[in-house]
Amino acid sequence: MEVLSGRILVRPVDRARTVAFYRDTLGLAIHREFAVGTVFFLGTGLLEVSGEGGGGASPDQSLWLQVRDLAATLDELRQGGLEIKRDARREPWGLDEAWIEDPDGMRIVLVEIPPDHPLRRDARTPE
Known part of the structure; x- marks a missing residue:
């Protein structure tokens, strides 16, 4: 395909x-x-x-959105009156994540990739 x-x-x-x-x-x-x-x-x-x-929303589905600066994004959303469903924290897989919801309750995962995370490594260069 x-x-x-x-x-x-x-x-x-x-x-x-x-x-x-x-x-x-x-x-x-x-x-x-x-x-x-x-x-x-x-x-x-x-x-x-x-x-x-x-x-409505299903707990089995989420929208994953990578942001540049998670803390700044959450501050901006709070100032706009949005309720943060789960505040930012470092997950076991090394990403910083927070949760919000759309009007139907679909979870939106806001993600910041820390500078030292493997997703930030340039695969073209040897380690």
Whole structure:
């Protein structure tokens, strides 16, 4: 299979409220809009909020967003009135993570990769 592009699809209970959350609260840039949806940039990925769902969030699904500065991001979100569901902490796998939720309760994992983490190493250079 040759994949040319991809995106995550979210079917919210209230599309206008969810679009406002991702656009205004998180400050995601809009890639495109169409009659029943909005597509947001997620760094190298895309998030499409379209249609309407009724099931709400599943505890089995999360949105993983890497940020440059986790502490500054959390401060900014708190100042905007967003409740932080789990404050930042270093996970056993070495990433700094905090949790927030979208309006339907989908967990959003905010991640900062510490400077000494293996994900930051340049695979082109020998150790």
